Amino acid sequence: MTDKQAPVPDRYSAFYWENAARGRLAVQACEECGQVQFPPNAVCESCQSQSLTARPVSGRATLYAMTVIRQAFHPAWTDSLPYVIAQVQLDDAPGIRIQTNIVEADPADLKAGDPLEVVYEQRGDVTVPQFRPTQKNGT
Template identity: 30%
Template sequence: MLTPVTDPDGAPFWRYAAQGELRVQACADCGEPRFPPRPCCPHCQSFDSEWLRTSGQGRVWSWVVPHPPLLPDYAEQSPYNVVVVELAEHPRIRLVGNVVAEPGAPLGSLSPDRIRIGARVRFVYDERSGLPQWVLERP
């Protein structure tokens, strides 16, 4: 099973996710949200940052079912979906993840024919894998 690899800039993202919160890094000077987390604001070059709590809501911007699985650690779990989710409050922020049938459900628990571009999703945290996941707002 894959587990998240953290670095000092991204560690708060994973810590908040484990608490059930979806937060994104933002510049403390100009307010511009950014993802992935990094030490310097690409807009104003400030090194001051803060972590903004989001609603955890978004929409499917893109998705795919990889065939064959691209990562060996995922082979046993295929087929599974990979989605790009655009956050409701910050549409320029897009996160990669998986849509599952319900919180804690395994990859592949949601039939790919249920996923649509634009489908509304909400953030959930999978304690087994340590990864953020998504569930459909209207199953």
């Protein structure tokens, strides 16, 4: 089997992947107007400032939308079928949605509005944030 491809960090997203490697989720924040944004960009999407910094977030999110993939379009994903690609809304960063995978869940049990938490998968040298249903009562 082929390994799943790892994202390739660039100068704007490097902070995101560096934080993930430390088990933290972070988004980009403007030092001028306070706006948060994702995906990372060269300038603030609100005020066009180039004064951007990483802002840690909790990793708690809500399932916004999802689709279930039942066919592997790359051999590395065959053992993961079916898998879920989703948009999640970060609880403590209003307006920020991240496209990600939902793991550790039966796709049939997922629905919009479900609470989620971040988990991490190592792919080569890159740590990839993904989400799973919130664990309750230590389970």
